[in-house]
Amino acid sequence: MRDSNGNRLVACRACGNRVPREARRCPACGRREPTAPEAERPSAPRPDPPRRRPVRALTFGLLLALVVAGATAVYFTTPARVPRVSGRPSPPPVVPPAAPSAPSAPSAPVTASKPAPAATERSHSRGRSDWLFFFRPGDWLTRMTDDVLLGVVIRVEKSHAFADGTTGPAYVMQSMDGEERVVDADELERTARLR
Numbered sequence: 001m002r003d004s005n006g007n008r009l010v011a012c013r014a015c016g017n018r019v020p021r022e023a024r025r026c027p028a029c030g031r032r033e034p035t036a037p038e039a040e041r042p043s044a045p046r047p048d049p050p051r052r053r054p055v056r057a058l059t060f061g062l063l064l065a066l067v068v069a070g071a072t073a074v075y076f077t078t079p080a081r082v083p084r085v086s087g088r089p090s091p092p093p094v095v096p097p098a099a100p101s102a103p104s105a106p107s108a109p110v111t112a113s114k115p116a117p118a119a120t121e122r123s124h125s126r127g128r129s130d131w132l133f134f135f136r137p138g139d140w141l142t143r144m145t146d147d148v149l150l151g152v153v154i155r156v157e158k159s160h161a162f163a164d165g166t167t168g169p170a171y172v173m174q175s176m177d178g179e180e181r182v183v184d185a186d187e188l189e190r191t192a193r194l195r
Contacts, residue, residue: 009021012026012028012031012034013031013034013035013036014029014031015028017034019035023035123166123186124186125168126166126186127166127168128169129169133171135171137154139195140152140194141153141188142192142193142194142195143192145191150175150192151174154172154174156185157182162184168185173188
């Protein structure tokens, strides 16, 4: 069998389509040298397996060591902070007690409508009903200034009537002598810490 140019046609070894003997590629299946027998067909060179690159492993190791060293440096150079416990506010900084003032002569009689506030800082908890208590019953507390043991928290009261006529949250504490006393929540949280 011959084509229109007079070339002899032979069957493609892959698909059986008739192609000229000199054809370099079969127009039907795309096989290279479609007329060459299997033994004569050149085989494609097998690619070499990829070589391992120790440089990547070394680079990864160095980067990991740098990250760990940086995190360690940040951890040890950052100043310590008081941890917050489940939404409870951290205690405010310790305020030194005010120096006692010299008694002065009374200038006018004082009416008994409301006692004068104490000389210490005003309580932030008085009059509040939504106070989040920092200490819990059963906590042993010490004074922040000199680590003297204050006692144990027996219970918390959301609204306690104090002797000065105000109401607010308070802690009921038992001292080492077995004596119970009521302490304003804000005052205790500013001056005491967990043992």
